[in-house]
Amino acid sequence: MPVLTRLIPSPLVVDIRAGALDDLAGVLADQRISASGKLAIAISGGSGALLRERLAPALPGASWYEVDGGTLDDAIRLADRMKSGHYDAVVGLGGGKIIDCAKFAAARIGLPLVAVATNLSHDGLCSPVATLDNDAGRGSYGVPNPIAVVIDLDVIREAPVRFVRSGIGDALSNISAVADWELSNRETGEQIDGLAAAMARQAGEAVLRHPGGVGDDGFLQVLAEGLVLTGISMSVAGDSRPASGACHEINHAFDLLFPKRAASHGEQCGLAAAFAMRLRGAHEESEHMAGVLHRHGLPVLPEEIGFTVDEFVQVVQFAPKTRPGRYTILEHLDLSSDAIRDAYADYAKAVSQAISG
Numbered sequence: 001m002p003v004l005t006r007l008i009p010s011p012l013v014v015d016i017r018a019g020a021l022d023d024l025a026g027v028l029a030d031q032r033i034s035a036s037g038k039l040a041i042a043i044s045g046g047s048g049a050l051l052r053e054r055l056a057p058a059l060p061g062a063s064w065y066e067v068d069g070g071t072l073d074d075a076i077r078l079a080d081r082m083k084s085g086h087y088d089a090v091v092g093l094g095g096g097k098i099i100d101c102a103k104f105a106a107a108r109i110g111l112p113l114v115a116v117a118t119n120l121s122h123d124g125l126c127s128p129v130a131t132l133d134n135d136a137g138r139g140s141y142g143v144p145n146p147i148a149v150v151i152d153l154d155v156i157r158e159a160p161v162r163f164v165r166s167g168i169g170d171a172l173s174n175i176s177a178v179a180d181w182e183l184s185n186r187e188t189g190e191q192i193d194g195l196a197a198a199m200a201r202q203a204g205e206a207v208l209r210h211p212g213g214v215g216d217d218g219f220l221q222v223l224a225e226g227l228v229l230t231g232i233s234m235s236v237a238g239d240s241r242p243a244s245g246a247c248h249e250i251n252h253a254f255d256l257l258f259p260k261r262a263a264s265h266g267e268q269c270g271l272a273a274a275f276a277m278r279l280r281g282a283h284e285e286s287e288h289m290a291g292v293l294h295r296h297g298l299p300v301l302p303e304e305i306g307f308t309v310d311e312f313v314q315v316v317q318f319a320p321k322t323r324p325g326r327y328t329i330l331e332h333l334d335l336s337s338d339a340i341r342d343a344y345a346d347y348a349k350a351v352s353q354a355i356s357g
Contacts, residue, residue: 008195009235011126013148016224018217021051021152024116025058033112033147034088037061040111041091042078042102047118048094051155055093063087070097072104072134072141079105087111089147095119095163096131103130103143112147118155119163120223122170122265123243125149126231137256145235151224153217161297162264164214164223168296169270171226172289173247174204176273179280180245184327193242199233200242208292245328247273252322253315254307263305270298271305275316278347280329286347287354294355301348313340 013031015023028034039062043052052064063085068074078101082090090109092102093116106113107130117125124131126149130141156164178201184190203226212219233242240248250272254262262268270293277286290300299305302312317337320330335343 008232009128009145010232011146011149011228013150014228015149016151016153016221016228018153020150021055021116021155022058024055024150027150028089028114028148031148033114036088038086038088039063039091039114040065040082040085040087040089041093042067042098042105044094044098047159048098051093051118062091067094067098067101070100070131070133072132072139075101075104075130075132076108078102079108082111083109089114091116092146093118096121096124099125100130100132103146104132104141107143113144114148114150115146116150116152117224118152119159120151120156120167120220120227121163122167123227123230123234125151126228127240128231128235129240140240145232149228151228153220153224156220156224157215161214164220165296165298166264166266167223167227168207168214169264169266169268169273169293169298170243171204171207171223171230172293173245173266173269173273174200174226174230174243175208175285175289176247176276177241177243177245178204179277179282180328181241183280183329183332187332188327190327193237196233196237196242199229199236203227203229203233208289214296241326244323245326246276246279246319246330249319249322249326249328249330250275250315253319256322257315257318258307258311261306263299267299267305271300271302274300274351275344275347276329278350279333279335279343283350287350290351291354300351300355309341309344312344313337316340316344 042065045066089112090106091114092099099115130143178197185192207226210222230243247269251268254268274290
């Protein structure tokens with residue numbers, strides 16, 4: 001019998017622990033990613049400068065590149081500056097914008113990327129996608145997975161707590177996204193990659209059910225692992241489907257309709273996931289998810305992030321237009337504005353009672 005298998009695109013190194021950053025040079029050398037220490041390191045001009053001061057003595061062969069923002073032009077400029085350096089690898093050291101710019105630049109010049117995340121705001125740190133602002137708004141660009149992911153829990157704790165909260169919302173939204181994928185399979189015949197779905201769902205469930213809080217190393221470890229697994233699940237699927245359903249459609253609608261007022265990615269995705277679970281009739285799951293979001297300090301009602309009920313109805317009605325061709329509970333129900341308003345009233349009443357009780 002032939003042995004049938006498949007290769008899963010995933011990082012060679014995943015190092016998540018307190019103090020991981022202090023061992024960065026050794027880890028890259030031991031794994032033969034960069035034995036010479038010739039690295040191109042992309043950082044922000046703010047917090048990145050402090051990390052450079054801390055890490056530079058241990059990385060004498062590295063070149064440091066400050067990145068102005070998170071646009072496509074920034075990423076192209078970064079690649080142009082790096083391409084003549086004859087480096088072993090590119091290191092993205094910072095938050096999501098820096099890592100996405102570094103991902104794109106590394107792909108453009110044909111070098112492996114090491115993602116060193118300084119916050120846990122979303123699942124993009126290990127995904128095969130770079131999300132960059134462009135002249136048309138915001139685009140997603142396919143890139144190779146990082147060859148290594150390093151997350152120092154000491155550094156994560158130093159970042160503003162809102163970044164951890166955002167990551168929680170993004171991780172929990174996997175549960176709703178996978179439910180949308182399964183709905184599409186039943187209604188439209190869309191194929192499901194069972195491994196990708198399992199990885200994304202279990203990443204979300206682990207965060208949902210962990211009793212710890214945003215200041216606990218144990219909880220931060222599970223959240224970081226969940227975000228990494230979610231990124232790998234997207235590589236397995238070859239698409240963002242395992243982590244993006246109605247929750248992300250609603251998130252994108254917030255961003256497009258109210259670009260100057262939108263909350264963080266994870267805040268919007270978490271709230272939208274709890275609402276979407278209610279729409280599909282999973283009432284207990286919706287209330288449980290809302291309760292966990294509330295316990296971690298995330299919003300569960302649009303009013304908590306400055307939006308009226310009318311604006312939320314507008315967002316939900318517009319949401320399917322953000323991902324043409326994607327089938328979720330929103331496309332399935334095709335609700336009128338009045339029906340959305342009624343559904344939201346039921347949701348708001350149920351989660352308010354669950355939280356207060």
